[in-house]
Amino acid sequence: MGALRMSERGQSLIESALVLLVLLPLLMGIIDVGQFLYFHQAVSERARAAARWGAVNPFNGSQIANVAIYNDPAGPTHGASAVLPYLTTTPGADGYVSATLSGAGTEDARITVTIADYPAGFLILPSAISRRTVCDTQPYEIGR
Secondary structure: OHHHHHHHHHHHHHHHHHHHHHHHHHHHHHHHHHHHHHHHHHHHHHHHHHHHHHHOOOOOHHHHHHHHHHOOOOHHHHOOOOOOOOOEOOOOOOOEEEEEEEOOOOOOOEEEEEEEEEEOOOOOOOHHHOEEEEEEEEEOOOOO
16 A cells, blocks of 8 residues: 555656646736736727827827827826836837827818837737737817
């Protein structure tokens, strides 16, 4: 009986290693998907807030971008800090924020805020989805 227990010691170690081999990648995947959803929601919310602000104020692309970045149309001049890291108004930089107005002066006027290439680092998700581009459009309510 004692010899039988001695031979089973290695078996529990191997079983634990095999379970961890499946459990750890599954856990990392769950964490990655959660982080992806968090980043997507945060970037979407910034684009939505900026588009909504731009829809009810006279169009000014830099102020709308400042609302997306700092949640303040004046930007960092009043001491505001970026709500999310890596958001900029510089083309080609990480998280480039831009705003456009289409159909100005018509009933179909729309404000579009785009946050392009927002970087989000993931553990195992492919790099093709690690740079998010989010767009939000609102009806432009000035001059209607």
